[in-house]
Amino acid sequence: MNRSEHGIHVGRRTLLAGVAGSVGAAALSTAAGQTAQAEAASTQPYPPNWPDPSPYGLADTRKDLWPRRDNSFILPLELRPRDKALGRVWMRDTYVNCFVVNGRPLYVATGTTRVPGLTAAAPWNDGLFVWTARNLRGPWKLADTTGIRPGAERGKVWSPEFVDENRPGRTVVAPWQTHWHDDQFGKRGNVWAPELHYFRDKWYLVACMGDHSRKVGSFMLVSEGGVEGPYRLVRGNLDKPFGDSFIGGPSFIEPGAYHHIDGSLYSEDDEAWLVLHNHVYAKFRDDMEDIVPTTNLPSFQQTPYNPEPYLEGAYVFKYGGKYYLLHAAWDRRSTNPDGSTRNAYDPPGPDRTQDQYDAVVAVADRFEGPYSRRWTAGVGAGHNNFFEDHHGGLWATFFRNPAFGYWADPARIADAAVPGLVRLEWTGPAGNRLYARRRN
Template sequence: MGSLGDGARLDRRSLLKGATLIGVTAALSAVAMEAGPAFATQLPPQTSNRKYPAPWPEQTPYGLADTRVDLWPRDDNSFVLPLELRPRDEQLGHVWIRDTYVNFFTVDGHSLYVACGTTRVPGLSAAQPWNDGIFLWTSPSLHGPWTLAETTGIRPGAEKGKVWSPEFVGENTPGRTVVAPWQEYWYDAKFGKRGEVWAPEVHYFDGRWYIVACMGDHSQKVGSFLLISDGGVEGPYRLATGNLEKPFGDPTGSGPAVAKPANYYHIDGSMFTEDDAAWLVLHNSVYARFRDDMEDIIPNTALPAFAQTPYSPEPYLEGAYAFKYGGKYYLTQAAWDRTSANPDGSTRYAYDTPAPGRVQYQYDAVMAVADRLEGPYSPRWTLGVGCGGNSVFEDESGHLWTTFFRNPAQGYWADPSPIADTAVPGVVRVEWTGPDSDRLYVQRRNNGQVVSG
């Protein structure tokens, strides 16, 4: 266990092991009581005379992770969305989902929330080496009722809520492609059936619905693509013409061993819109503007990169997501917080590169802010512990939220005790520190009291 001064860490793996995130407040309160007055020095100052909650000092040296309990989703600032269960979800009791995405739109004067993410097929423990597509849920309120998108009128014999899948290849017609050849399932001797879709996002722009998604590591070509609806949020969707032959951009020449380097493109596609323009935001921190007809990006080859303040060394980052709030541009990415030992024996938490003695702990969301979309971006800070692979959205009341899913692949949530409560559609309130500092954090507490933004 580390010391309890400013910028200190607590070894929460031992203190919180076995506690589920919704209902974890009791465990966190016990930590605070055990720490006593020294623990309170980590919390923001009283804000009765402040219009906005106070920002925290930067972590030093740059690259340390902020694991304070106030940056965890807790039962006083977060909840799991009650998404309508599919038959495959009934035994588990909740929708198994990664890369949880939630957004809010006003369409024809009506409020509409949407949710989606990466899901798995019955019988597999993960969303690979294949899955069966993109499911979408909608609701008039963040708290529900959340129902599967009404797709039965489009595909009467298909599972409700499934808006796109490699299974829909039979819907291709001359001049209208739903599934490109590189997105179709394929087979090999080692993995059998292969091909999965990851991290979908739903966007409503200029009166039309879009989905940005990614074909995953086991696909024939790995990378991001755009779907365009010919109807409502439920579809039917078709593939943008710029993706008929390949994902967006050029091959990166890297990727996991299961994918050929020549077939590995930029993953984790996202969309940023402002006024009458839209941009594609991609893994590796590159971006491009969409053409006015939204059928492709400009250019569709070498892409510019955001000007950032990197860590040293820069670890593997993914899940890039850009949005604008309070007149500023925010770029959030997912980074593994890895633990190692300080010289004094205490635990060091940092966004390190892999190395002996460094253990994956939490899949965090890190954030930076800029005056322009392209940057330069400020030094990053920890938006939320365990909130990597997230989206940030503003609800109908103007309050900010971000998503989480409790990554079951490695680290804290991969332990046997909490594994049943992982891969969930979680949302957590976000607070803004105001225009003088422009920091966003998972909603923190103030000496036991919630700090409101």
């Protein structure tokens, strides 16, 4: 349901707009024409696009774009033993989606989690967990993995710890994905930003080995059973992550070990593409075991900021016949020469403070672009995905980044790293924007 073309649903707002249109036409011929126009505008079937901050690259900080009590909620995921003390699941890079499986909607949730005793998902964590539900509000249960690994922690579908499950012709954990040790960090090896996709009646899990791994980059697993697995590594990742290596990441990453991160899967009809990092993509082979080989990965045709900052968490969502390209961008706060506050998607620099980890979005008629200028779709909602529920409602995930900025403040950190959902609104076939649902 994340990839289909969707029709326009006729609802109460559309009916009200039709009534208002007929009344407004008569009123416009009177001396009260301006008032009638304002009333008609207030009952249009779609909310309006907001004017963009100027110049291009400024962040839209309006409170209406925040996840709030009236437009969002935290998923009530089933707790694991490690979650009992906190009373909820600690999660970054929250991913939620809805798929039709055997004629019924199935909701899935996953994300980056941490091990007991650590305050972050680094320098190591112990794998990927999956939750499922038949309704967005729950109950959300851990995937039943007990038939695959009796006695193991329920819901863990993949981990570097599963290296002992490798068999000739079937690799679950590649050598570059295993836990390892060094003198600087001790135990190392973390996995982050998982996404679960249902394509051609199979489950695919795309994720990324993180900065503390032997090789850093995106990989894909395929289930040999249901959503709970068992999962194995696709053949294209036996020796390395997808794509070619390049210099990137923190200084402690060995040269040649860094590949494109935050991989995502986009599918349409019977074809699928891998979306990587912040600007490139690749088509999957028909057997889904690897990407189609190419000399250089193709790039999305985007409208970059000037200068372009570091972006991550790329994701493509199709709705209303348009393609939406999502990125996570840090809104950095600084001071203008006149003393006023500047909030912008600037690169790091002197006197620039990371504030909010926003979701910025651009729209195009084609998957590869060209994409429009970006706009702020959700404040503090970066590194997310968009999806449609089985009633046609639109949603975005969020998690409140605990590493830096607003949610890292000691007064707020207890409410950070959550499996959050915020309602979206579409501005229609003329506006073609998706925003966190605004108050008006």
